[in-house]
Amino acid sequence: MGTNPVTWLGSPVFPKAARAALADTQLRRNLRKATHTIRDKRSKAVAELPDWEELRQAGEAIKDDVLSNLDTYLERIEAAVTARGGVVHWARDAREANEIVLRLAREAGTDEVVKVKSMATAEIGLNEALEAGGIRAVETDLAELIVQLGHDRPSHILVPAIHRNRAEIREIFRREMAEKPASDEPRDLAEAARRHLRRKFLSARVAVSGANFGVADTGSIVVVESEGNGRMCLTLPEVLITVMGIEKLVPSWQDLEVFLQLLPRSSTAERMNPYTSVWTGVTPGDGPQQFHLVLLDNGRTDALADQVGRQALRCIRCSACLNVCPVYERTGGQAYGSVYPGPIGAILSPQLVNDMHDKQAASLPYASSLCGACYEVCPVRINIPEVLVHLRAEAVEAKGRTPESVGMAALSWIFADARRYENAQKVGSLARHLAPSGRISSLPWPGSKWTSARDVPAPPAESFRMWWRRNRG
Amino acid sequence: MADARSVVLGRIRAALADRPAAREIPRSYDTSRPLGDLVELAAERIADYRAEVHRAAVDDVPATISRLLAERGARRMVGPVDLPASWQVDGAEWLSDSPTLSIDQLDGADGVLTGCAVAIAETGTIVLDGGVAQGRRALTLVPDYHLCVVRSDQIVGIVPEALARLEPTRPLTFISGPSATSDIELDRVEGVHGPRTLHVIIAT
Amino acid sequence: MPAPRVGLFATCLTDTFFPSTARAVVRLLERLGCDVHFPMDQTCCGQMHYNTGYRDEARPLAAKYAQVFAGFDAIVAPSGSCGGMVREIHPELHGTSDAFARTYELSEFIVDVLGVTDVGAYFPHRVTYHPTCHSLRMLGVGDKPLRLLRAVRGLDLAELPEAESCCGFGGTFAVKNADTSTAMLGDKMRCVLNTGAEVLCAGDNSCLMHIGGGLSRLRTGVRTVHLAEILASTEEEPWAPTP
Known part of the structure; x- marks a missing residue:
């Protein structure tokens, strides 16, 4: 800590x-x-x-x-x-x-x-x-x-x-x-x-x-x-x-x-x-x-040493980024657990703490949908989304091997080859049989985090690439 | 153990191992701007922030001061040591800051009268620099009423023009309207710790 | 002038879940005189990896994109966020490439490159439009989608209140910060319902999947339809909901 x-x-x-x-x-x-x-x-x-x-x-x-x-x-x-x-x-x-x-x-x-x-x-x-x-x-x-x-x-x-x-x-x-x-x-x-x-x-x-x-x-x-x-x-x-x-x-x-x-x-x-x-x-x-x-x-000086992150030190503490942030607007500032809340806090606090093994600090760069409203209003043009993503990479590195990292690697492996990707599409498409209504309202974890509030469309019988091959290939 | 100064400077030099090359500061922003009648604009913008603005010919400034003080019922007025004699109008007792007035004396006064160094039309700002007819900073801070005379030749258009006229090593106070706060629901209300009433006479 | 040779980058999400959108892009661009190709080797731009902090996993996908889409006059994606990923981020991951620089979001391509705002579409429904964040702020598409929609015959365009507020999707944000995402979604849905529109339109199926998933859960009856499908719809062959 x-x-x-x-x-x-x-x-x-x-x-x-x-x-x-x-x-x-x-x-x-x-x-x-x-x-x-x-x-x-x-x-x-x-x-x-x-x-x-x-x-x-x-x-x-x-x-x-x-x-x-x-x-x-x-x-x-x-x-x-x-x-x-x-x-x-x-x-x-x-x-x-x-x-x-x-x-x-x-x-x-x-x-x-x-x-x-x-x-x-x-x-x-x-x-x-x-x-x-x-x-x-x-x-x-x-x-x-x-x-x-x-x-x-x-x-x-x-x-x-x-x-x-x-x-x-x-x-x-x-x-x-x-x-x-x-x-x-x-x-x-x-x-x-x-x-x-x-x-x-x-x-x-x-x-x-x-x-x-x-x-x-x-x-x-x-x-x-x-x-x-x-x-x-x-x-x-x-x-x-x-x-x-x-x-x-x-x-x-x-x-x-x-x-x-x-x-x-x-x-x-x-x-x-x-x-x-x-x-x-x-x-x-x-x-x-x-x-x-x-x-x-x-x-x-720790933040200064980070070539991407140092731009956070341009901040003049105006708080325009907080006022336009859709996340801040819903959660308020105390949820960030720091005197620096909102988008600027999400990039400044973890850098000042300078320890991505600190779970709270490492959670802050994820407190954004990357909508970019903060960058648009920043008077000193801090590219906050860029720094957020940069710090996420540091957080991922600090965490090492996790179910998420294994899943991401697997997905990357599938996407690296169009045939593997198409096979995965075909397997996934079978899920439509579980949802005759055309929508899925409940998935097991971690999909449950999505379906707690949102339906998922059932995958169609034919992907676009299958259609293209059938008609144009 | 190394002292904090050399440690911090050492950390900075280590952090800047990649020391980015110097680049020209792009200064294509305006350093002046055609804004039409500056007196007109200054009057409008100062009033925008709930300061009361009065215009008077130079010769009519004393009469305007008299009228404003009488309307307000201000009898004990603070003035810097070099306040023009003609501004120290009859009908008020003038407390000069020599010998130095105590904080309680300032607090007990009905108001303060000063000139200014520069005014910025675009933002409705007056700037005090402790120069002629302005006195030290406490004089314009503790009394609840500030009456300020701005000469039309002291008015500039925008912020860069004002800073060019000011000497940064003097104690400076930029004033835009009476004290205010946006701390309750981000809605602005006037009147907190600084003077709650600001009247400005623009002498033309 | 020869027909521009256009590579369609369908995006993995649209290819897999929303094939009707990609089919609409083909139909629309061919109607506008383009020579449309779909390189079968394409997969994913790696945006989810990159934005979640898995830069190294995204890097080979940028390289693959540069290779797969080399040599086209233009590459068109029915997505502001995937288009933004390619044009703004891929160069950082892989170095510059013509394939990145020539990638356009659909409305940009039609308005800026083809110079068309009336695509001859017909869509007799009340529609409201949500400008997705990356199309708006990363690519700067501005009012191009709205200009295209205003020229659609029969379309009754309703202004969306607080249109430029994020819908709360944000990729893995939607699950990592599910509660906040849902709160943002709730406000977006309220704004959509206030317009009285039958159809919510946007240029990104990712955001539409999120908002549409919420609208479906609440049984609101409002449909989500990608911009491409509205622009592809004509009187002869009008849009029909996918069964």
């Missing part, structure tokens, strides 16, 4: 987790409503830009350049941040990153940190690690707050509480907040969150954030958000600790002109998100006077 907290310990394999999720009709209604709302909005926001395809191509190429020269760009951002008064730390894995943040928080003499929503810190289980070290981590993003107060797990990259509807959120807030929300109107729920967090923001001494982008040339860090909780955390505390995956870089300030167009339209389907903050090291008299940047590997 892997020890990378990117997948949750004890999570069942995807088909099993999906079965439980599919049985939850409330969950399916919530997901359907949310994903369909955002799909339509994204299409409109993207259609507004005449150069959308050109932006995607530039985004892809810039990120590929970053990955191809990652060592150079990391050294560059380190130098730039240091020159502007920041401190740069390197973390090989989750444990090391958590230790660094815990130590910095302790040195600042605080027992509570405010947090900006961050996938990197969710991936490494930072909140739990801080808690174990006696420091409370307060999530300030509305959806993260809903998950934290609900003692729940996230189910979406952008909106971790997407599986909850307004009535459920109101219940969580009523249970956990001193001042109850006035109603289940989103406006009142947002107001409740504002009151709940306001004192914490105004008195916090240490904040922890992630980063959407880091500019290698200048050392500037970019956080894209909506609510203003990000600005609160990035502006008011004395100490700011930013945990950033090593792949989050862009080479130059100019490159951001591409991503600041791609990201908002792909994620929240807005022309621009309400707030984007950019800071570089420490600015005297403005914002935190201590800035720490933690550069996180945690499996990314």
Whole structure:
């Protein structure tokens, strides 16, 4: 078993987790409503830009350049941040990153940190690690707050509480907040969150954030958000600790002109998100006077070593692929057993875990019908179906000899020769005698997995090739 | 044991044994775009995100500020140290950020008035860079009301034009409407932690 | 201009289970002036192997395809997913080959290569069309099948809601993730039934087998018919359900 907290310990394999999720009709209604709302909005926001395809191509190429020269760009951002008064730390894995943040928080003499929503810190289980070290981590993003107060797990990259509807959120807030929300109107729920967090923001001494982008040339860090909780955390505390995956870089300030167009339209389907903050090291008299940047590997270099799989590191965490995915729409995010659900999670999580003997991780690349909707919307053109199939091959290799592999080999042997194939057709055709109605409604395992919901047509008396030989041969 | 820095850099170099050849970044996307009357478009797009937009001739800006503050009943207003004197209109008490205002003082104010560095018409965005008439970031964050004056010559068409005008090492804040969230059922509602009301005066 | 020499790649599924589709392709293409051949050595494109993670088992099938279909002006498959496998994936498994590059899905071949949208068909039924994922996103056939269907006399075309959503087939996905596949199928069937169509049409018998299997299980009375069979149908020789 892997020890990378990117997948949750004890999570069942995807088909099993999906079965439980599919049985939850409330969950399916919530997901359907949310994903369909955002799909339509994204299409409109993207259609507004005449150069959308050109932006995607530039985004892809810039990120590929970053990955191809990652060592150079990391050294560059380190130098730039240091020159502007920041401190740069390197973390090989989750444990090391958590230790660094815990130590910095302790040195600042605080027992509570405010947090900006961050996938990197969710991936490494930072909140739990801080808690174990006696420091409370307060999530300030509305959806993260809903998950934290609900003692729940996230189910979406952008909106971790997407599986909850307004009535459920109101219940969580009523249970956990001193001042109850006035109603289940989103406006009142947002107001409740504002009151709940306001004192914490105004008195916090240490904040922890992630980063959407880091500019290698200048050392500037970019956080894209909506609510203003990000600005609160990035502006008011004395100490700011930013945990950033090593792949989050862009080479130059100019490159951001591409991503600041791609990201908002792909994620929240807005022309621009309400707030984007950019800071570089420490600015005297403005914002935190201590800035720490933690550069996180945690499996990314393993993914980088895979020539097909490395494209997953182009991801800018917009979640467009989740929103259009027909599998995600039905199962929700928790079935993926990872902070990275949906199509991107199905290719990223197994690569970060980097152990195809881990049954749960190895089940994720199969959580797709390969319909390709994810690739179509990806703003950095990650060919997710290609990587899924590539990882399936790795999973097959790791499993070795199985009934499936024997069957696949046998089938390949039959298909290698047209006569063997035709003989198999003739034998199979005999099954029609078992189904005089023309359809078969029940097959033994593994065919039962098909016939549990679908009939099979009975094979015809004459295959096409027999007909051709009889008439044209 | 090797330090984390050299281990991570070593892993990267090993992973890139096949180091893909550098290729030209295709930059055939627009770096500017004919969008017609930028003031018109900026006004429309800023308003799209539920910010209130007012247009005024440069000479009428103080009168517009007076009217908006009076309508809102805003009496205690925060201003950066270099806020133009003519904008500090009668009828409000002006709290200047010198000496530095405390967070509680900011929290107790009725609003803040600033200028901006750049505005982006296509996205309805205003950008603050801590330059003239903008002050430090906390000033425009803690008060619940932000009134921002945008000069028409500060408006550009699209995002690339704005970034070309900005200095990345200054603390920058891109603002598109009042604070908002899509976290409940992926439906956008305005008004969370940042200023819940944003008024913009476009000075022409 | 001499008649184009066309190799029919029937696909193993259609050859074995849906011979009426392949017969319809022959009839249709010959009506459109093609010289149609069926190389008897053909078997399977290896898509199921490849997509399930058995790349090495798929490789010899790509080689076989290149050999079997060498020398045709065009190769036509009544399948977007097998056509996509050949054109997009076979080169990766076997290297480039004219046989791969000249492979077309049926509607592409008729509209792009033959330059025809009205094939002189007659099909007096209410039909709805499901664009299969690989024809849509891998091959980019766009609205070509719909343009062909709109020109069919007597055909009452009903728009399918959420048409571009996957039906949930996905090859071995349908059994490996049977519950999720079934949930997707349920939504697709609801959309089909909402159109009031008597016939669901698509360009892939694999997806039709999946959706049709569900429609049959629920005794809905809606039939699934491959695009080729509708286009082959004429007033003189109208389509008839296989007994």
